[in-house]
Amino acid sequence: MDSQGKRTVRFQLTGAAALAVLSGGVGSWAYARAGASASDLVRDLAVGWAYVVAGLVAWRRRPANHTGRLMVAEGITWFFGNLQGTSVPALFAFGAWWEALNMAILLHLMLSFPEGRLTTVLTRRLVVFTYGLVAVGGLIRTLLFDPRRETGATYLDCRNCGPNLLHVPAWDGFFGTFDAAYHAAGWLVSVVAAVAVVQRWRHASAARRRALLPAWIGIGVAVAFLMWDMLFYVVPWFGEVGSLGEQAVYLLSDLAQVAVPFAFLGGLLRLHLQRAEVSGLVIDVGTDPDPARVREALVRVLGDPTLRLGLWREERGGYVDGSGREVNPEGPGRTPVRAADGRPLALLHHDRALAEDPELLASVAAALRLALENVWLRTRAKDVATRIVRAADEERGRLERDLHDGAQARLVFALMSVRRVQKGLAEHPDEKLREAADEAESSLRLAIQELRGIAQGIHPAVLTREGLAPALNALAREAALPVVVAAEARRYDPLVESTAYFTVCEALSNAAKHAGARAVSVSARHQDGRLVVEAVDDGVGGADTARGTGLRGLADRLAAVDGVLHIHSPAGGGTRIRAELPCV
Structure with missing residues (x-):
C-alpha cells in the first residue's frame, strides 16, 4: 500500500472511531433516560465499543478485508435501538426503525468471516434479504408503532418515551400481528444462517474450522437472542418473574456479544504467534531438509494438518513430497517457493483458507526459502569440499605414481649402474676411486629410501593396491612406537580409505611427538553403514583441536566427506581419536 492509501485508511479509521464515540455517547444518554442503571450502561458500552476496537484493529491490519469494517459497523449500530429512550420524535423513530440493524450486520459478519466477503449465492441472498427485512420491515413496524400503547414492544423499560415521528395512528390495530411476523422472519433468518454456517463447518478443513470459530460464537449470540425473544413471546410471564431473572438474561446476552470481538482479537493474536514461530522455521529445518521434518514444522506454524510439502527434485523435474509422490503445482491453495535466482525450491x-492471510504465507515462504537455500549452499559447499579433497587425494596418488615410476625408477637404475661400476673397480689399484663409487652407491640407496618415505607420506601405494588394513599394518611397522592394529580386511571407497589412513597417521604422529605415549592401538571396522576408525594411546592426554592445526585440518577433511571426528583426551588419561565415515 502506497502512502496515499495509508493516509486514506487512517482518515477512515479516525472517522469511524469518532462516529463510534458519538453513537455510544448519544445511545448511552438515551439508555440512561430510559432508566438504565450504571451497570447497564457499562455493559452496553463494553459490548458496542468492543466491536469497534476489535474492528479498528482488524481494519488497520487488513484494510482489504471487510471484516474490520463490519465489526466497526456492528459496534456503531449496537446503540441505535437505545434512541427509543429519548423524547425527541425523530431520534425515537430512527431508533425504532433501525433497532435490528446490528443483528443484520452480525449475520453478515458471521457469513463472510474470515474472508470478509460472501462466497456463495445462498449467503448473498440471505444477507440481502436480512438488510431488506430491517429496512422495509423495520419501517413498516415503525409506522405501526405507538410507544404509549405498545409499552412492551422494545427491550427498553420506558413508558414515557417518544412520541414516534413516523407513527400512523390509523394503523394501530395492525401492530401486534405485524410485529409477531417481523420477529418470526428474524427467527427464520437466524435458523437459515445457522444451517449455512454448519454446512461451511462440515466441509471445512481443520485450519478453516479454527478460523470459523468466532463465527460459531456469533451463532451462539444469535441463538441467545432468539431464545430470549421466544421466551418473551411463547412464555409471556417470563418477563414478569422479577428483575433478577431479567437482568441475568441481559448479562448473558451482553457477555455473549462481547465474546465475538474478543474471539476475533484472539484470532489475530494467534496469527501474531504464528508469525513469531516463522522465525524458528530456519532452525527447525536445520541442515537436513527431510520432507517429513520440514512438513511437521510447517504444519505447526500454519496450523494446517492437511498441508503437503513438495521439494523440488531436479532428476524428476517436479515437486516430490515425503512419500515420493509428486505434488501438482497447478490449482488453488498452492504457494511456490523459489530461490533468489528463480530456481524452484519447494x-x-x-x-x-490460508490464502486469506497472504502476509503469513509470504513470511513462511521467505523463511522456508532461507532455510532451503542455506541447506543448498551447505550442500554445494560440502560437495565442493569433497571434490577438492578427492582431487587432492587423486593428485597425491598421481604424485606417488610419478615418483615411483619416474624419479625412483631412475634412481634405482642409477644405483644398479653404480653397483656395476663397483664390481668393475673391485681390483682397481686406486683406492680413492673405489671409495667414491661406494659413497655414490650409499647416497643413491639413501635417496631411494627417502624418496620412498616421501611417496609413502604423499599416498602409500599399498593403500591403493591392497586396501586400508594392509596399509595400516605397514604404517604400524614403520611407526616410532609400538602400534597394535585390528582392522577388518575389506575395501571401501578410495576417498574413504585415504581419509581413514591419514586420520591414523595424524593420531600416530601426535602420540609420538606430543603425547609421550608408550604404545598405540588402532582399529578399523564397518558398523551400521559407517567406517569407524579409532586410535587410542596411553600418553599424557590434553589434546585440543583449538590449539593445533593438525587436528583441525583432520576435522575439516572428515567433514568434507560427511565424516565426524570425536576426540576424548582428558589430562593424564591418554587420547582417543575416533573417526566415523559414511560408506557402503
Whole structure:
C-alpha cells in the first residue's frame, strides 16, 4: 500500500472511531433516560465499543478485508435501538426503525468471516434479504408503532418515551400481528444462517474450522437472542418473574456479544504467534531438509494438518513430497517457493483458507526459502569440499605414481649402474676411486629410501593396491612406537580409505611427538553403514583441536566427506581419536 492509501485508511479509521464515540455517547444518554442503571450502561458500552476496537484493529491490519469494517459497523449500530429512550420524535423513530440493524450486520459478519466477503449465492441472498427485512420491515413496524400503547414492544423499560415521528395512528390495530411476523422472519433468518454456517463447518478443513470459530460464537449470540425473544413471546410471564431473572438474561446476552470481538482479537493474536514461530522455521529445518521434518514444522506454524510439502527434485523435474509422490503445482491453495535466482525450491499445497492471510504465507515462504537455500549452499559447499579433497587425494596418488615410476625408477637404475661400476673397480689399484663409487652407491640407496618415505607420506601405494588394513599394518611397522592394529580386511571407497589412513597417521604422529605415549592401538571396522576408525594411546592426554592445526585440518577433511571426528583426551588419561565415515 502506497502512502496515499495509508493516509486514506487512517482518515477512515479516525472517522469511524469518532462516529463510534458519538453513537455510544448519544445511545448511552438515551439508555440512561430510559432508566438504565450504571451497570447497564457499562455493559452496553463494553459490548458496542468492543466491536469497534476489535474492528479498528482488524481494519488497520487488513484494510482489504471487510471484516474490520463490519465489526466497526456492528459496534456503531449496537446503540441505535437505545434512541427509543429519548423524547425527541425523530431520534425515537430512527431508533425504532433501525433497532435490528446490528443483528443484520452480525449475520453478515458471521457469513463472510474470515474472508470478509460472501462466497456463495445462498449467503448473498440471505444477507440481502436480512438488510431488506430491517429496512422495509423495520419501517413498516415503525409506522405501526405507538410507544404509549405498545409499552412492551422494545427491550427498553420506558413508558414515557417518544412520541414516534413516523407513527400512523390509523394503523394501530395492525401492530401486534405485524410485529409477531417481523420477529418470526428474524427467527427464520437466524435458523437459515445457522444451517449455512454448519454446512461451511462440515466441509471445512481443520485450519478453516479454527478460523470459523468466532463465527460459531456469533451463532451462539444469535441463538441467545432468539431464545430470549421466544421466551418473551411463547412464555409471556417470563418477563414478569422479577428483575433478577431479567437482568441475568441481559448479562448473558451482553457477555455473549462481547465474546465475538474478543474471539476475533484472539484470532489475530494467534496469527501474531504464528508469525513469531516463522522465525524458528530456519532452525527447525536445520541442515537436513527431510520432507517429513520440514512438513511437521510447517504444519505447526500454519496450523494446517492437511498441508503437503513438495521439494523440488531436479532428476524428476517436479515437486516430490515425503512419500515420493509428486505434488501438482497447478490449482488453488498452492504457494511456490523459489530461490533468489528463480530456481524452484519447494511447493506448499495448503488449505485455501490460508490464502486469506497472504502476509503469513509470504513470511513462511521467505523463511522456508532461507532455510532451503542455506541447506543448498551447505550442500554445494560440502560437495565442493569433497571434490577438492578427492582431487587432492587423486593428485597425491598421481604424485606417488610419478615418483615411483619416474624419479625412483631412475634412481634405482642409477644405483644398479653404480653397483656395476663397483664390481668393475673391485681390483682397481686406486683406492680413492673405489671409495667414491661406494659413497655414490650409499647416497643413491639413501635417496631411494627417502624418496620412498616421501611417496609413502604423499599416498602409500599399498593403500591403493591392497586396501586400508594392509596399509595400516605397514604404517604400524614403520611407526616410532609400538602400534597394535585390528582392522577388518575389506575395501571401501578410495576417498574413504585415504581419509581413514591419514586420520591414523595424524593420531600416530601426535602420540609420538606430543603425547609421550608408550604404545598405540588402532582399529578399523564397518558398523551400521559407517567406517569407524579409532586410535587410542596411553600418553599424557590434553589434546585440543583449538590449539593445533593438525587436528583441525583432520576435522575439516572428515567433514568434507560427511565424516565426524570425536576426540576424548582428558589430562593424564591418554587420547582417543575416533573417526566415523559414511560408506557402503
